[in-house]
Amino acid sequence: MATFTSSLPDDLLENLSKMAKELKMPKNRIIEKALQLYLDELNKAQYIKSFKRASQDKEVMAMAEEGIADYFRMLQEYDEK
Template structure:
């Protein structure tokens, strides 16, 4: 594990200390958990954005619709 040093505003550092004490966690573990949650949030936001962009792309929509038609035909054929 690597060591990381950073500066934080005094009020944020106090909030960190308060929650660390309240949760009985070391401050570095609380920061690690918070950073993991935030980075996961950013990744989900990128994923959502990519679908939003894809939803506005006519070529992607056409391919998706063609694929869906093929998929529905396969389901229909298997049901018979």
């Protein structure tokens, strides 16, 4: 595991210290969990943005609609068996 050094605003560090004591958890573990959650949210936001962009692309929408029609046909064939 790599070491990372950073500065934090005093009030944030104070809140972090209080929470670490309350949870009986090391500060670095809280920071690690918080950063992972934040990065996951950023990834979700990028994913949503790409879907919004794709929804404006006529070729992508046509492919998606064709795929849905094929899927629906496959479901109907499955039900008939």
